[in-house]
Amino acid sequence: MAPKIKDGDVVATINGKWVAYLHTFMAYAAFLGALVVGLSLHYHKIVQNEFYGYPQEWFPSVSSTIGDRYPERSVFMVFIALTSGPRFGLVALWYILTRKPNSTLPKFIAGVGAFRTLTCGGWTYVTSTDDHHWHDIFMVSYLVATIPWTLGCLALTPRNPTALKYRKFFAGSFFGLLVPLTYFFIQHKVHRVAGAYTIYALFEWLVVLSDVAFDTVTVLEFSNVEIVVKDLRGISRGAGNKAVSDAVLEKQKDKEVVAVFSSAFSYAELLDAVADVYNGYVFWSMLTALGLSVWYFPLWHMGLSGHEAMVLCTVSPILLSIKSLRFIIVRNVRICHLLSLSGLLAFLVKSPENRLFCAGFGVFMGCLSWSATFFAERSQSHRLEARITAFCLGLLTSSIAKFAFRTNNPIWPVMHGPNGGWNKVGFTLAVLAMLRSTRTTASSGSDIPAPGPTKGSATLTGIGFAGLLFALHTHLSDSSTMISWVWEGYPVRGPIAVPHGAWTLIAMGFGLSIGLFAPGLARSWAFYGIGSIGAAVLTTSSHWTGYYGALAFAVYLMAVAPVIISHAARHSPAQTFGTGFGVYNVLVLAGCWPVAYAFVPGGPLLRERTDLVVLATMLCIGCGVFSVASQPPPPSAQKYKGKANPAASKQRSYYIYILLFLELLAVSIAYLRFPSYDYTPYNAEEKSITAGIWTIHFGIDNDMWSSEHRIRDLIKELEVDVIGFLESDLxxxxxxxxxFTQFLAEDLGMYVDYGPGPNKHTWGAALLSKFPIVNSTHHLLPSPQGELAPAIHATLDCYGEFIDVFVFHSGQEEDPEDRRLQSIYLANLMKExxxxxxxxxxxxxxxxEGNYNTYVGEQSGMKDIDPSDWDRWCEYILFKGLKRTGYARVSRSTITDTEIQVGKFVVGKPENGNEQISEEQVAPGLRFPALFKGEGVRGHAFHVFEPRYYA
Known part of the structure; x- marks a missing residue:
């Protein structure tokens, strides 16, 4: 019984609806007041953007209206400050109306509401002009918090159909408008379409109006509430009132969604789910690092070295064929999981060989532990589903971590403190997560079978698991992989890594949801057909068409994963997971052969046949689908004694919360990483171009560390404006x-062309430029015998003049005919x-000598930057139609096996001869940095000769 309120004199009564009205008035007055003032006083200035002004752009964005000029900025700030009072009142009243016993959701939503109010003040009073970084942090935090606030208000809406209808309308408007808003922003920022920013601005204003209108709907509930002000002698006590929505919950308690939200939210159970997902992240981090660690050795040996045998460490589940050993492993799966964390400690080992063995042992124990975990949980379908969901979300988390760290995983063994690694933090969290996640298993060592009959072939299921694992690893372990498959150069005609990598991550989450909530669809042959078509379109098409196929493929792979893995757990783990990891290794090798055919026995059989590898992958998955199809659908994990199982439903809800959080995180990262496209050459006053060429050996240095940070430092200090990278397709x-080009382009402020993608079967050529890339074309030069020779032909806008740039990697020394044909092809290309x-x-x-005379001379029209430099074999810089002012060679230190060569040119002046002059005769802006003279810095110095300058 609620305690009585002390009597007292009523000073005033205020209807609750006025709180909502006041909030709406102040918020709209802030935005619309600033808009009216801005249009009246500074119309032409606030519609101007970095590319266009009036009349191409005729309506201002929200940020340009409220953030840059007086007095509209002051109008906005005054009214938005006045909004804060009714805003906090609105949040408090909503909590009072919706709170109920044993439920933390209203408290959580109230906290989110207060947090949104504070972050609104953050991006309001710290504008992008003041501090762009913090403005973005506050803005992204506000937008992210809008998601749970909106969903929470919908879930807590009392029994009021009208209010629910309006909330759904305004919520749908808010989220729906984000799609065209994002599209037109990309049209403006990437494609520079005139007028696109105006359309973006219109959608942006509609988003603001919808956001405020959503909270205005509280008028319908608050009109039945009065705020009473009494003069009391003591302290008033209020009783927790029962929300009207409780009546709905009581009438519909058998429904699954109600079973989730009607019971108390448990932070302990959420923490269990988070620990499970983090364990999945650790496994995928170690698995994706294994190939990279192995690759270091054939890379430096220029052929098979014997270390490649470490890839076989994934077949450890075969040990589960020994019954006594299986009993021990399942009963002590916690110890096995903890032993697998040795892979995270590999970064402490300096020797590349020992670091590989440490990482390999971690993968060995990880594959064994997860296979044993799936097998042990097979007797309780809802627990097995939780483990599989965590495994799949672990892959998503790994991909998001790489998205945040620009395609490097911060806990890989090739990462450490100096190059941005978070190894110590990752290991500490992994130990805590393992200890919490592995407290119990369903079987606890006993051999409890899965419920119902087990049909289908264990071998076919294992093959299906192999195809699934290989496809997930190949295509979804990084959000930009499939984008690089469909990339064909400038102008941009398809997706780019940022922001569209977030689309891949969203597709992964959507696919997993299908696998969990519609397993019948996921296991169907019709859905397999959709996945196969998606894979075929990705393999055969470019630009947006190819990427749409990629998204369909991603959805299918994540959807079918729970189905295949749960079916594999019903059989002998040695037959399914042991066979699966074995076939997976075969597919991994097959995936290398199309490009590495020149260095491996039997390689020519798969030369340039990625299509066959994709076909084999889908056939393997088809074997798994065939086996699953013979298994009767299992009883729903969500049913208990014929009714909804609240425990199972609530358990699933925690993983869905994590999934939503991960997707919001992905979108936020895409927003924060969106390129500015506002880049300036180092010596623009001299109209100079500093161009360089560097073979970076796949971004792994001599000591097996990821080398992006060291590459960045050298390029920045050398003040290179345009650089070609070779051996760059990773x-x-x-x-x-x-x-690695994502990191370099963002940190150095450069446009980037990734070059021919991995499905073009080259070792890679990439271009980074301070100047806008107007057009670029990718070429695969004639290579009848040896490895394919990639080339990029790009046109740059350099100080208002178009300059063509070629980046080219010739074939290997063992194939002279290939190199001759390639020299003719490229010479003609440059001549044209x-x-x-x-x-x-x-x-x-x-x-x-030899082909040099084809590259240099009348056939190509090109000149050598320094014909007197006799000490060259691989790297060359050639030019025509520009004044060359300098040339230098800089030692590589331990970053790679090849030096960096750099040339300086001046735009708008005619070609010059080979007459050399002293450095003192050269303008300061055209000199090479003195930092690299003598001993240089960090092992980088001018070598062979001091920089040469030309009259």
Whole structure:
């Protein structure tokens, strides 16, 4: 019984609806008042953006209206400050109306509401002009908090159909408008479409109006509430009132969604789910690091080294075929999981060989532990579902972590403190997560079978698991991998890594939801057909068409994962998971052969046949679907004695909360990483171009550390404006599915062309430029015998003049006919362009001999940057139509096996001869940095000769 309220004189009564009305008035007055003032006083200035002004752009964005100019900025700030009072009152009243015993959801939503109010003040009073970084943090935090606030208000809406209808309308408007808003922002920022920013601005204003209107709906509930002010002698006590929505919950208590939300929210159970997902993240981190660690050795040996045998450590589940050993492992699965964490400690080992063995042992124990865990949980379907969900969300978490860290996983053994690794934090969290997650298993060591009959073939199921694991690893372990498959250069005609990598991550989450909530669909042959079509479109098409196939493929893979893994757990783990990891290794090797055919026995059989690898992958998955199809659908894990099972439903809800959080995190990362496209050359006053060429050996240095940070530092200190990278395609399992150009482009402020993608079967060529890339074309040069030779032909806008740039990697020394044909092809390509041009290349020829005379001379129209430099074999810089002012060679230190060569050119001046002059005769802006003279810095110095300058 609620305690009585002390009597007292009523001073005033206020109807609750006025809180909502006041909030709406102040909020709209802030935004619309600033808009009216801005349009009246500074119309042409606030519609101007970095590319266009009036009349192409005729309506201002919210940020340009409220953030930059007086007095509209002051109008906005005054009214938004006045909004804070009714805003906190609105949040408090909503909590009072919706709170109920044994439920923490109203408290959580009230906290979110207060947090949104504070972050609104953050991005209001810290504008992008004041501090762009913190403005973005507050803005993203506000937008992220809007998701749980909106969903929570919908879930807590009392029995009021009208209010629920309006809330759904405004919530749908808010989230629906984000799609065209994002589209037109990309049209403006990436494609620079005139007028696109105006359309974006209109959608942005509609989003603001919808956001405020959503909270205005509280008028319908607050009109039945009065705020009473009494003069009391003591302290008033209020009783927790029962929300009207309780009546709905009581009438519908058998429904699954009600079973989730009607019971008390448990932070302990949420923590269990988080620990499970983190364990999945650790496994995927170690698995994706294995190929990268192995790759270091054949890379430096230029062939098979014997260390490749470490890939076989994944077949450890075969040990589960020994019954007594299986009993011990299942009963002590916690110890096995903890032993697997040795892979996270590999970063402490300095020797590459020992670090590989440490990482391999971690993968060995990880594969064994997860296989044993799936097998042990098979007797309780809802517990097995939880483990599988955590395993799949672990992959999503790994991909998001790489999205945040620009395609490097911060806990990989190739990462450490100096290059951005979070190894110590990752290991500490992994130990805590393992201890919490592995407290119990369903079987606890006893051999309890799965409920119902077990049909289908264990071998076919294992093959299906192999195809699934390989496809997940190849295509979904990094959000940019499939984007690189469909990338064809500038102008942009398809997705780019940022922000569209978030689309891949969202597709993964959507697919997993299908697998959990519609397993019948996920296991169907019709859905398998959709997945196969998606894989085929990805393999055969480019641009948006290919990416749409990629998204369909991603949805299918994540949807079918719970179905295949749960069916595999019903059989002998040695037959399913042991066979699966074995076939997976075969597929991993097959995935290497299409590009590495020149270095492996039997390689030519799969030369340039990625399509066959994709076909084999889908056939393997088809074997799993065939086996699953013979299994009767299991009794629903959500039913208990014929009714909804609240425990199972609530358990699933925690994983869905985590999934939603991860997707919001992905969107936030995409927002924060969106490129500015506002880049400035180092010496613009001289109209100079500093161009370089560097073979970076796949971003792994001599000591097996990821080398992006060291590469960045050298390029920045050398003040390179345009650089070509060779051996740069890392989007394969053996290279970790990485893209080091993302890190360099964002940190250095440069446009980037990734070059021919992994499905083009080259070792890669990439281009980074301070100047806008107007157009780029990818070429695969004639290579009848040896490895494919990639080339990029790009046109840059350099100080208002178009300059052509070529980045080229010739074939290997063992195939002279290939190199001859390639020299002719490239010479003709360079001859055809009427514009000034620069070639940054790897030619595999001696100066003044053989193919050199095809690359340099009348056939190509190109000149050597320094014909007197006789000490070259691979790297060359050629040019035409530009004044060359300097040339230097800089030692590599331990980053790679090849030096960096750099040339300086001036735009708008005619070609010059080979007459050399002293450094003192050169303008300061055209000199190479003195930092690299003498001993240089960090092992980088001018070598062979001091920088040469030309009249």
């Amino acid at each position: 989007q394969r399992i053996i290279m970790g599915n990485r893209d 362009t009427p514009r000034p041009a620069i070639l940054m290349s790897y030619l595999v020829t001696k100066p003044l």
